[in-house]
Amino acid sequence: MDTESPERSDSAAAAATARATADSGEFSLPRSRAANERLHALIPGGAHTYAKGDDQYPADLAPVISHGHGAHVWDLDGNRYIEYGSGLRSVSLGHAHPRVLEAVRRELDRGSNFVRPSVVEVEAAERFLATVPTAEMVKFAKNGSDATTAAVRLARAATGRPRVALCGDHPFFSVDDWFIGTTPMSAGVPAATADLTVTFPYGDLAATQELLTRYRDEIACLVLEPASHTEPPPGYLAGLRELADRHGCVLVFDEMITGFRWSEAGAQGLYGVVPDLSTFGKALGNGFAVSALAGRRELMERGGLRHPGDRVFLLSTTHGAETHALSAAQAVLTTYVEEGITARLHVLGERLAAGVREAAASAGVGDHLVLRGRASNLVFATLDENRQPSQQYRTLFLRHLLAGGVLAPSFVVSSALDEADIDRTVEVVARACAVYRKALDAADPTPWLGGRPVRPVFRRSA
Template sequence: MSHQSFSRSKTLQARAHHLIPAGCHTYAKGLDQYPVLAPGFIARGHGSHVWDVDGNEFIEYGMGNRAVTLGHAFPAVVDAVQKEVAKGCNFTRPSPMEVECAERFLSLIGAEMVKFCKDGSDATSGAIKLARAHTGRDHVAYCSDHPFFSVDDWFIGTTAMGAGVPQATKDLTLTFRYDDLDSAAALFDRYPGKIAAIILEPSRGADPKDGFLHRLKELCHRNGALFVLDEMITGFRWANGGAQALYGIEPDLSTFGKALGNGFSVSALCGKREFMRLGGFQHHDKPRVFLLSTTHGGETGPLAAAVATIETYQDQPVIETLHRLGASLREGFEQAIRGHGLRDHVSVHGRDCCLVFATLDRDRKPSQGYRSLFLQEMIRGGVICPSLAVCYSHSAHDIEQTVEAVDASLAVYARALDDGFEKHLCGRPSQIVQRSFNLPGAFDEDFGA
């Protein structure tokens, strides 16, 4: 794909940024995350391939920020949604689909109660609210090695994009390190009787060491705090029952989303009845919690998508296929790295089902410039890969073509280490999402200014 045109994307980008802050509704999809020579808008997808508004075709590995694990427009999911929404999608009273989806979901995950919502932020913030209500405490702690938990104030206030969040709210959120029990224990020592919950992802790729999750849970309970697992990414990739099933640990509360509906907008807060019931009608001795009351939480189409997704996972070898394809992709990528002598500058990390790559400069420091160059060259080769998240619909031929694109891209990367990425990158490099300020004129060229 050496003659790509992105003219329609550029026109749409200019219109979008005039109408929509950041030009899209998820920062990770923004133009600042990609090189200038990149598709700006995806028109359609099928399986592991997508087509942009200019008609360019790509093998895709971002998979809707890892929300699509079966493949774009997966027939079983699309059919289930079409049949359900043809009957209406939102009513004055609950739909039977809410009960069916809850039963299916809980049978897969093994929790006792579930509340559905639309995105991961609502689910994790719901968990934090429940923990605070149950314990009567205000402080919470999250794992600082994990990049994102919520758009809500309790988390985003602690990041570089914390503008608009009161300092008093920021002060209630603490951090600890993964696989470092002492860092969590130090928080309980510093804030005795004040921490409501600890929240973390079960894994970012490597398995927890020395029973870390089980010891952390015990530490939480010994100090009267809830143990919460965020399975937005690990759920529906690590194992059918989530990473908690793989690692044999039962959290007090856990959250799922992304792949739960194969890209449809549905997420879930689930957990033990003694905590979840605080948002219900049963009598208990604690104040009621206004928990995830959303107009669209029971929307029938996404719940039907979740049911169809769960059925596919139960009937077909989805998890095994994700790991097998990812292992093949990792092997080919690493072989190309070795072939170009780039082991000190490019690397692949994560679990086979959910890989990412790292790009370092000549001084072996993380570089947005070299990341942008690699993304640009992969796009030239017909591959979009902000991450390396495989889906059930990727084929062996897809992997083979991707590895060929990796090999060609790393050849350019190796040359750029000698004479600088600037000589090979068209336009400005990408930037990290969480930054406090935008540079003046940084994206003028994206709009032809």
């Protein structure tokens, strides 16, 4: 799929020149490197999301993006990439999707924010609840952290309990203290706040039962992604539902990732287990800022005006109901349902997974480059000669993907990819795997890194 823009007529030539130097280790991004310096001078971390930081990429090979269209993006150096994990999984239909842009443009001329609710708010709510029928009410916001923290506050208010139990196997729930206090980046979080959050392992009902018994009548909610890199064990989610009911706590599904990628009705629709509250975001706006807290009417009404109890300050955001973002969400939901987007994501992911696994096996690194997750949400692990997770081998792999025109911190697909994109990606992976094999044989990837290795987001020191 060629989507070269007129103002980037030289991009193909620039990209070809850059990639021709990949095997010699000369691939470079001078304009992006200069832009990264400007970013760090003005923005802490050089990005507005830690997962987009240049420390997540090989040294001096963190592209700064000029623009994107469909499944492709262009960097400031003129290189075009096939992109995966677009917008941290938020752009699942591809960049500048025409149906979404049409909905947004229609609202821009009508005003975006008023002193009273817009009719778009109720229309978006109706569309959302028709798509996710397991929920009875919904409230929109701008980011997933706010929605998930609102779920926690609501659970605490409803139960009168202080503690939050979250799944310790899932990487991220919120920027707020109740979660960040559990990470290595807990600076600034009072110990008293962090102590109110406890963790349970995914897939282990016995351990969760023990936790609920140990903190009897103290735990307000169980918070988890219903699925992640592994499918839930048979009966697990239903078992959690039963445990929550038995112990009087609120079951919260974080569907930021699973929402719409697992099914149009989310993971709760696919697995048939209904949480008390659930949170959605990412794919909901196809890059536009919109998230949602949804759930049972009895709970959600506590944040409203039509109940007899104490009021809960649930979600109140100046920009939470911007009309263009809610119109984008409506267009996304309609597109998913009418065009079978979830099924397409699975088909594309299955083709990619088969090709990558075959390429890795052919190069003799099938036990070292490991794909994990549902076909619509593929991630990869890079393992060293002892089959242990390795940031050095991840660096090597990412470096050769970038040089081959593949921007892939994960292999999470968008529906804008086509078979040619997948096949091209597999070709690049095959070349990267050949180098991976050389590094394994040498038992030292250092000569192929080009500098410092990539680093985990959650670490205590910079």
